[in-house]
Amino acid sequence: MSLKLYNRYQNSAGQRVRIVLNLKSIPYEYVSIDGLPPGRYQEINPQGLMPALELDGRVVAQSQAIIELLEELYPNPSVLPKDPWARAEARSFAALITSDLHPVNNRRIQLYLANELGATEAQVQAWYRHWVATAYGSLETMLAGRSVQFPFCYGDTPSVADAALVPQMDNTRRLACDLTPYPRLLAVDARCRALAAFQRAASEVQPDYPGRT
Ligand SMILES: N[C@@H](CCC(=O)N[C@@H](CS)C(=O)NCC(=O)O)C(=O)O
Numbered sequence: 001m002s003l004k005l006y007n008r009y010q011n012s013a014g015q016r017v018r019i020v021l022n023l024k025s026i027p028y029e030y031v032s033i034d035g036l037p038p039g040r041y042q043e044i045n046p047q048g049l050m051p052a053l054e055l056d057g058r059v060v061a062q063s064q065a066i067i068e069l070l071e072e073l074y075p076n077p078s079v080l081p082k083d084p085w086a087r088a089e090a091r092s093f094a095a096l097i098t099s100d101l102h103p104v105n106n107r108r109i110q111l112y113l114a115n116e117l118g119a120t121e122a123q124v125q126a127w128y129r130h131w132v133a134t135a136y137g138s139l140e141t142m143l144a145g146r147s148v149q150f151p152f153c154y155g156d157t158p159s160v161a162d163a164a165l166v167p168q169m170d171n172t173r174r175l176a177c178d179l180t181p182y183p184r185l186l187a188v189d190a191r192c193r194a195l196a197a198f199q200r201a202a203s204e205v206q207p208d209y210p211g212r213t
Contacts, residue, residue: 001055001056001073002029002056003021003026003027003028003029003054003055004028004029004031004053004054004055005017005018005021005028005029005030005031005051005052005053006031006033006036006041006044006045006050006051006052006053006054007030007032007033007050007051007052008033008034008050008208009032009203009204009206009207009208009209010203011050011051012102012106012167012168012170013049013051013063013098013102013167014050014051014063015166015167015170015201015202015203016063016067016164017051017053017063017066017070018200018201019162019163019166019167019197019198019201020067020070020071020079020160020163021070021201022196022197022198022200022201023158023163023197024070024074024076024077024079026070026074030206032207032208034208035208044059045059047061049061051063051066052066053066053069053070055069055073063098064094064095064098067079067160077157079158079159079160079163080159080160081154081155081159086154086155087154089146089154089161090153090155090159090161091160091161092142093139093142093143093153093154093164093165094160094161094163094164096135096138096139096142097135097139097165097168098164100135101131101135101168102168102171104131105127105128105131105132105171110124110127110128113127125175128175128177129175129177132172132175132177133177136172136181136182136185137181137182139165139182139185140181140182140183140185143185143188144184151188151191152188152191152192153165153188158192158195158197158198162192165188165189166189166192166193166198167201169185169189170202170203
């Protein structure tokens, strides 16, 4: 199979997919959409958001749909816990980030607030921090409530939950949010960052990261 991932170095939804590709040791071609001719990416993914995965000429967009597809095509190692409840909890944790937090805080929302609604820089930052604090409080409580305090979110190995958490933690660090109220999130994040699969998915090591040749 020939896999291409259309994304950019600073694309947290793409980073989720890169983490899963690495955890599963799936080789893929990294395609930065910045290197494509104008309008070409819109033809590949009509929504125009990143990432999109091309597999033997077929394209699927949306990070969670891509991750589910990878899980089905490459089940080992799995990025879902074995136990059905832990599996549901991992999906629930990931969805809180990918469906509730990330969509209200991503760049295009910030630009709309500033450019179309006239929000000041301080107001955009307040918006961002408000939704981070709301979501992170819930995520921390979810981890505190686990019956076993696993090293990763929902098991002894990383799952879809960890693949959603780490790129989101990168985003919040970029915006200098205070993360000290979330010791469990910080601990899981640190464990993930010690793994090569997460390190190789980081923004700053991607081929299109500014300054890399
Ligand atoms: N729900 C989508 C989110 C995709 C998304 O928002 N991608 C952002 C980057 S993380 C993007 O493409 N931004 C470019 C833009 O808004 O023009 C997914 O999970 O794939």
